[in-house]
Amino acid sequence: MKVSEVFKFAAKSLTGHRLRTGLSLLGVTIGVAAVVMLTALGEGARLYVVEQFASLGTNLLIVLPGYTETSGTFGYGGVPNDLTLDDAQAIARLVPAARRVAPISMANDEVAFHERRRQVAVLGTTPEYQEARQLDMARGEFLPADDVDRGSPVVILGAKTSKELFGSVEPVGKIVRVAGWRMRVIGVLAKQGTKMGLDFDDIAIVPVATAMQLFNQTSLFRILVQAHAYSDLDIAKTEVRQLLIERHDEEDITVITQDAVLSTFNAVLGALTLAVGAIAAISLSVAGIGIMNVMLVSVSERTQEIGLLKALGVARRQILAAFLTEAALISSAGGLLGLVLGWLAVRLLVRLYPVLPASPPIWAVVAALVISVGVGVTFGLLPARRATRLDPIAALAGR
């Protein structure tokens, strides 16, 4: 007997039982589609969180003035030394693992253009900050490179700040007042949202020296250090700490890695990955059980037919081949349909919520196909095998 004949017989028995075939197909399809959709959702959520973290800038160290112990008290009782611009420059010069160093000074103050005023965060820093924090410009330039301690009167505005103050007027080149001082707008940030608790849409960024003069500060708020690579982070941390202890003669600073922040997030990420896996496992087993039920029902319904085939002199192997073909046909057709359906649903979801980068992980898609086809074939074949062992006359009587 030719393979094509077995195939035709199986195909005919599928088309001959429209309802049952439809239900089996639906079972497999929904199972696979569910796995694809659910894992796509889970993976999307995970990627979204990862992306958010990545946009914070990577491989960052943050140096804070003051030594924080777990009790939360400062230093050894004394007032901490200032964290100065010289400190920042020393780090840039003497710590080879440090790729970029950005001193930061912060205050809240008023930015005004003619009669329009707005209270915003005013951040003083250097050009390195743009790269370290991955800030995109909507127009104009970020801070000029040669301006670490000169204190030029220039300012970059956040997207919202610019819109509120200027409306449709071109802001670049205009003069605004920052805390009463006249400064020229040289750039506007693209829309960034909030990063690490700072709203970059409602902000004014000035050169660090300008900010310290403006607010009459002697100490920096933070120094941001970006290491070359993630693996350099620990070395950079040690070196920065030692350098500053030497310079200050005491440990009056705290160095935190973004790692310290990220270790929390890493735990979150781990949990999310686990959740995606669990979602996949659950939907796979639900799909598997569904397919199993449909297959079991369809085979036990056909015990009579198996008995008849035996009585007609059809070999056990041939009967099994026919049932195997049938189960494989229906499982793989259902699997493919499920993939298409799941994929369409994911595409629709991405169109509705573009923020969520939903896409099913490859391993989940492969597992869904393998398991659905595997379960379909197994549970199509096992009862058929049992049925071929039955007494044909009993099988024919439907007992």
Place this chain on the structure above:
Amino acid sequence: MIKLEGITRTFQVGDQPVHALVDVTETIAEGEHVAIMGPSGSGKSTLLNIVGCLDRPTSGSYHLNGRDVGVLEEAELTNVRRHEIGFVFQFFHLIPRLTAAENVELPMIFAGIPRAERRQRVTTSLEAVGLAARIGHHPDQLSGGERQRVALARATVMQPQILLADEPTGNLDSQSGRAVLDLLDQMNDAGLTLIVVTHDPKVAHRADRIVVLVDGGIERRVRGDQIGEILAMLAEEDED
């Protein structure tokens, strides 16, 4: 030739062994027409299964055309069923999704007969049972008598030597039953060995020989025209 010697078949039902056949010895010659009668549970179907190579005896020997069937492998038994034995059932057992022609074609497909030859034999077989016009009909478009005739065409399309019929008219009205029995007689006249299991004296009456089974053993052998004796005996059985 069918030669049964000391055939016993025992089933295990729970802890209790049930003796469906006990020491049955019987020889059926080629071209004979034999009816098997007996009350329900007397072992008629079991005997038919064993003769049809669907079941094996617990003990005893079965020679079919001089060959000992008891020592054959499953694959060889399948081959015997395929080429030497045809089955007809009370409930026809046509596959509903297939047309009359496709139902008749079925055993030939699995026997690996080429398509062109299958076509031709399907037509010949359906013509032989007078259903050439119904070739493309599905079972649910056919009457009971027509369905049984399709089943008959299917049972004989592999040109077996032996036809086993289990209550072939049990589900038919008397007119279509008669048509089916006439066909069976015709085939028997052409040399087919015919074994019919039945309750119906009108069916058994046509046989050359009637074998009566009671409680798994052969109680009586008579000629087909001595059916009256059998009926009296069976009536007695029922009273017990």
